[in-house]
Amino acid sequence: MKTPLSWLRAYTDLPETPQEIAEKLASLGFPVAETETRPRISGVLVGRIDALQPHPNADRLQICTIDVGNELLLTIATAATNVAVGQVIPVATIGAVLPNLTIEPRKMRGVDSQGMLCSASELGLVGEWFEDGIMQLDRDLPLGTDVVAHFGLLDPIFDIEVTSNRPDVLSIVGVARELAAAYQRPLRLPPITPPAPTGADEIQIKLHSDDVLAFVAQRVTGLTNGPAPSSMRIRLALAGQRPISTLVDISNYVMLEFGQPLHFYDARAINNATLIVRDAQSNEQLTTLDGLAQTLSPELLVVADQNGPLALAGIRGGATSEVQADTTEVIIECAAFRAARIRRGANRLGVRTEASSRFEKGIPPAMIELAAARAAYLLSEHGGQLHPRAVIGHIPKPNSVHLPRGAADRLLGFAISDCALESALSRLGFTLVADHDGWLVTAPDWRSDISQPADLIEEIARSIGYDQIIASEFALPPSPISSAAYLRERALATRSAALGFHEVVSFSLESGRIAERFAAATATAAPNTIAINNPLSEEQHYLRFSLLPGLLATLRRRQSELREGELSLFELSHIFPNNDPKSEQTAAMWISAYATTNQPNSRPWHDQHFLTFKGRIEALLRAFFPDRLHIEPTQVTGLHPGKTAAILHEGHIIAQIGALDPRLAAEYELDAHCYVAQLDLASLQERPPQRYRTPSRFPRITRDLALSLPKTVAAAQVQYIVAQAEPLVQTVSVFDEYHGNQLGPERKSLTVRVVLQSPDATLTDLQADSAIAHILSAAQSELGAVLRT
């Protein structure tokens, strides 16, 4: 909220330096987001034009004789066209400093000019918000008054952040009240009328909705509209509110002062002096003050007369009852609406006005009489005649809350004496009545946010100062809740980094085109993804179904780095694999890209990169699955149909690993051999400690067997059959795959290295030969293997 410091100073005594006040506001919970400093202006006095003469040498200039309150009259030449004798205007005298200008004596076309008449923009105000030409001041200002000091033009403007629980501080009086309490200085409230004249209500008010709590209406007659007094116009302008006319400005001024929006109707436009608050009817029409023709619906609340809606209650007035230049009679409306109703209405229309943004935070109903009285006062100052004020509805008493003695100490962690507590709360306007175990505390009229002891304790802490809170350790026992799942995730990431993978973080929202591209490239149906109903842009419309697109996009962006051979990335995060929100899961994906200059192998049955990548992934998984993992060929969308394996643990697929589908690589314009592995993190479970097997201390015998096998036999099958065939087998490894003409088109050759070892004796050659014979026999019968010689 834009808050001119000069306006605040009108209501309480404040320190000189803005920085000190800003720090105090921050310590009260109302930080100053920005301090707008004002241009340095000096030497501008209130002057009156006593005479005007045409310039002897220039048609466009006039010579003014100006009285600035001392003996000597000033002669000033001006080109302004809105000057007239009797006007009171700001005069920059010799030596005055204006933005980008210092006033010096000079001759204008042969006539000595002793200063300059100022426009609003020359005083650092928004020029378009004031009259063209010379700014007009109130005629009752004493001549010679220092304009800068009088209007507080040098004091900076604070932009104060006000939390949504404190609509009362969305006002100059509200901020001043907080500061007055903090500095323990008196608050000088602006004057309001004595009680309004009594008599029969001149306005009929009918409340036909529970969402209007109370309503004040008052007729004021005998008004003349026109520009508001200069002090009001300048204050509004400094607060960022454009001055319009006296009647409009008074309602805005009171809203800024007290935070309570109000509305003035031109009384001529109101049928039968009756105001009705009701739900709008479907398809009712109302043209609002901003000129928009709105089609209403029943969720909106309107103020109407018998002819139809006059205003959108709490949001915006209507054009037909708007005050005009010739308005002489207004009806003040000041009402308390239920916050939620105003908020729903404003959301339905997609607008947020100064009024609605205040109402929707819940202004206490008690504020309406005060604001109405203040508006009446200002209107009567302006010549208005006040008529009896109609008040209808129920204005609830402020909340009283019982605060047990000691409750504040317990929550804040330091001791507060009864006296300090009472003083802290009463400074903020609370009233306390002590009882046997604490206090009955009543919130002031302007507070709507106090409903339980914790609310009061926060006020006590704010009043005493949050800097009084003393850090103190809370001794916790070891956590009974296991963090194992998170720790496994962390261990997986750490091990991935140790194995050469770089962790990336990609957005989990993506364009719908990504799923379509995947589907098109891989000739599959597009994955069902979860859509955001209110996306910011098409680029962030869907939740990602896989980590792969993000990794491929990063690879594509960084593929120039592949000149150095290889790029390995991983991501560990949530994915949303299908349109069931419950499918959300934590997944990990690794990808390695190798430059195409680095050919994996020309033999079509062999891919060295795949084996290197698979070896890294196996090394990664070994920490989490110490027992042997089963691997079998599989097919996965996005991966190469002949170069993809499923990794199984206890019969469940835990991971998939394979070469990237070359069609996807082409789609992403990746000039690289890419390999991908994906793991479902839910498969990483807590496991019992492993058992240690004492190794045999007897020598090992290693035999290599070159076997001819049908091409369809997988290496893993060979390893499995050989290991099962003979108890002396310690390890089996397979290498040296070969396909060739001498084997025939249906067969291949594999070399199997078998390590034999007995747990309790040194093996003899005879025993080893016998074991190999068992192995060969099993391999022959199970796999069709023949020993090559």
Next chain:
Amino acid sequence: MTTISASSDTQPLSLEQQLTQLETRFASDLAASPSTEALEALRVAYLGRSGELTLVRRAIGSLAPAEKPAAGKRINDCATKLEELLTQRLAAFEQAALMAELEQRIDVTFPGASPALGSLHPLRRTTDAITGYFERSGFAVLTGPEIETEYYNFDALNIPPDHPAREGFDSFYLDGGLVLRTHTSPMQIRAIEAHGTPIALVVPGRVYRRDSLDARHSFMFHQVEGLLVAPGVHLGHLKAALTGMCRALFGPEQRVRFRPSFFPFTEPSAEVDTTCPGCGGDGCSTCSGTGWIEIGGAGMVHPNVLREVGCSPEKYSGWAFGVGVERIAMVRHGIDDIRSFYENERDFLEQLA
């Protein structure tokens, strides 16, 4: 004198003469041997199975029995002598080789050949620094879903449907009353529901706000939530916990200050500032001259939230906080654009690894 027959036409040499000559030849051969390999060849030539000394020894058989012991001893002495000379020479070679190795000089400043190491993302490392501190202090680390119900994200946290704060969160909505969580706070409710009280935990995770991406804002970012609910917990405990966290993150001199604020799910509520690590509190451009930087929001768990999970505010109290991981990482590492975290450029990932 005992003789051993050798050639027929020359005067046969005595055993002593033969051995003396052999020793002389050996000495010159030894001196001429340039390497350990040559010494091994010399050993074979003299002491091997068909070496010269072995041949002399074989001739003992032809001597009179009375002469045999003396001759045998003489030959053995010779063999021992040759062995000793060989060993000495070998040792000298080994010594020389060691000395030669010690003379080697390389350019130790030549670049090392590094193994291909990977890296952890700066967001993970900052998250781990935060969760690590709380793990050491006895807190559990839990994670939760990013798709939340409006109940957990708002209602249970004392943000009813028409609460003005609800809109302040600028949420992304999904079908079926679901929302992308706007904060990690829903896990306060889920964790108490699952584990009861007392409870102490931190929750790292991704959150979403409907904010356009620019240098300071992102529609997706990371938070760490903290929660401690137990009898007797007060605001001073929160201050100690956050001070400890800031010291773990930024250094042992960090201080923490609270400023009053408003969150629907805490009361009292506070904004949390810590000493600006850029200037140590003197004021610099990082902290806009204030000496403090804001790291998150915190407060005492609102009584309505405790009641919502069936926990009596009369018996229990608790604190909660939420800090932005990107924000902290930006301050820790001097990163000025939040988008850097999601662009995954090599310089960014590997420089901070």
